[in-house]
Amino acid sequence: DAGITQSPRHKVTETGTPVTLRCHQTENHRYMYWYRQDPGHGLRLIHYSYGVKDTDKGEVSDGYSVSRSKTEDFLLTLESATSSQTSVYFCATQTGLLGSPLHFGNGTRLTVT
Amino acid sequence: GQQVMQIPQYQHVQEGEDFTTYCNSSTTLSNIQWYKQRPGGHPVFLIQLVKSGEVKKQKRLTFQFGEAKKNSSLHITATQTTDVGTYFCAGTSNTGKLIFGQGTTLQVKP
Numbered sequence: 001d002a003g004i005t006q007s008p009r010h011k012v013t014e015t016g017t018p019v020t021l022r023c024h025q026t027e028n029h030r031y032m033y034w035y036r037q038d039p040g041h042g043l044r045l046i047h048y049s050y051g052v053k054d055t056d057k058g059e060v061s062d063g064y065s066v067s068r069s070k071t072e073d074f075l076l077t078l079e080s081a082t083s084s085q086t087s088v089y090f091c092a093t094q095t096g097l098l099g100s101p102l103h104f105g106n107g108t109r110l111t112v113t
Numbered sequence: 114g115q116q117v118m119q120i121p122q123y124q125h126v127q128e129g130e131d132f133t134t135y136c137n138s139s140t141t142l143s144n145i146q147w148y149k150q151r152p153g154g155h156p157v158f159l160i161q162l163v164k165s166g167e168v169k170k171q172k173r174l175t176f177q178f179g180e181a182k183k184n185s186s187l188h189i190t191a192t193q194t195t196d197v198g199t200y201f202c203a204g205t206s207n208t209g210k211l212i213f214g215q216g217t218t219l220q221v222k223p
Binding site: 040041042043044090099101102103104105106107 | 122144148156157158161163209211215
């Protein structure tokens with residue numbers, strides 16, 4: 001969808017280790033988002049970016065950081081992974097027009113043991 | 114803060130029965146979007162409603178946006194096994210933020 005690639009698709013890591021998830025898009029969309037999806041909670045926004053080097057926090061940003069050095073790449077870093085961060089992570093892009101649809105990547109399933 | 118509540122959380126229906134999911138916002142929305150996520154997949158955009166009282170149809174799916182632009186519904190007529198998945202509404206607030214509902218997971222028994 002909209003040329004969005006998330007990597008890795010699956011990862012198992014240990015508590016306390018840093019983890020970086022990558023989102024790469026080929027559509028030159030301005031906005032990029034990181035969501036986590038957990039049963040009973042739907043999609044919760046972690047961080048988003050409205051341009052290169054312009055990022056902001058979402059509703060569940062604690063323990064996460066992001067970087068966007070190029071339009072096409074948006075990285076999500078778990079500074080010190082905890083078991084509560086076991087989740088499915090989705091990247092999404094948006095053209096930038098107010099209220100335009102989101103295009104989602106295929107997701108990364110992260111397990112923290 | 115702004116919230117979009119979606120009900121029910123789960124719905125099991127017999128194939129051929131109708132299905133409806135509802136979204137309610139605490140504030141007026143600029144628009145509302147609907148997404149479908151198949152099991153194991155990612156959310157895929159279905160439709161966007163913008164106008165007060167708007168009704169749109171996609172085959173067996175009917176989408177409505179309330180007169181006050183605070184609520185919306187998705188109705189599926191005569192469900193099929195291919196309708197299985199989780200349906201999300203997402204409202205755009207007047208500040209431009211997109212707020213997702215919790216989703217309704219639909220199971221269809223053949």
